[in-house]
Amino acid sequence: MEPGNGAQTELRADLVTRDTIDVNDGIERVMGNRDLYARMLRRFRNDYQDGALPVRTALAAGDTLLAHRLVHTLKGAAGMIGAHRLHERAGELEQALRLDTGEFRAMLASLITEMEKVLQLLGVLLDGSPPPGMPVQLPTRALLGDTALLERLTQLLTNHDGGAIDVLEESRASLHVILGEATLQRVSDAVREFDYARALRALGETACGQGI
Structure with a gap:
């Protein structure tokens, strides 16, 4: 466990949260590469932003082969x-569709419910804003460690790489925790104006102040 990640430990230990997405298991699956895991979470949310709608649409059209795929x-x-329950629900529905018994409505409903929980929790993990009434402990640090995230951003700025804009957008919630709103805004404004030197100065002042 990395220093300063106490709240993240609580998040992983929370039974409601862990049953929906087991962050620890997910990170272990990619050999501890937290950056890769964070990108996998973002990719999952992007790919399934419509939830189970494509599956429901395929079934409504009678296309069980597409639904199965x-x-x-x-x-x-x-x-x-690490979304184990969603994995199980999908496996149950997959089997029902493969056997073509026609008895899949309850399984589909269960999958839809679990998918909604996963997408809600992804909002917590990636954006830091919990849905109303969801009793979870928010992580107070980035999935990608402070040092690694800042080093990545610094390298992009040093190289005048426009990819810095993507990092600022994709990791805004994490950078807000690390840098604070005022510094993050200064860095973002400078990058949007392609003033990488000014962005580096603002970033360097914060890094030095935190001993990172």
Whole structure:
């Protein structure tokens, strides 16, 4: 466990949270590469922003082969990020569709419910804003460690790489925790004006002040 990640430990230990997405298991699956895992979570949310709608649409059209393929893909993606219950629900529906028994409505409903929970929790992990009434402990540090995230951003700025804009957008919630709103705004404004030197100065002042 990395220093300063106490709240993240609580998040991983919270039974409600861990049953929905087991962050610890997900990170272990990628050999401890927290940056890669964070990108996997963002990719999952982007790919499944419509939830189970594509599966429901396929079934409504009577296309069980397409529905089976979609559910099989979802099962694999859920397993990779540590969404174990969603993985199980997808597996149950996949089997029902493969056997073509026609008894899949209850399984589909269960999958939809679990998918909604996963997408809600991804909002917590990636954006830092919990949905109303969701009793979870928010992580107060980035999934990617402070030093690694700042080093990545610093390297992009040093190289005058426009990818710095992507990092600022994708990791805004994490950088808000690390840098504070005022500094993050200064860095963001400078990058948007392509003034990488000014952005580096603002970033360097914060890093030095925190001993990072």
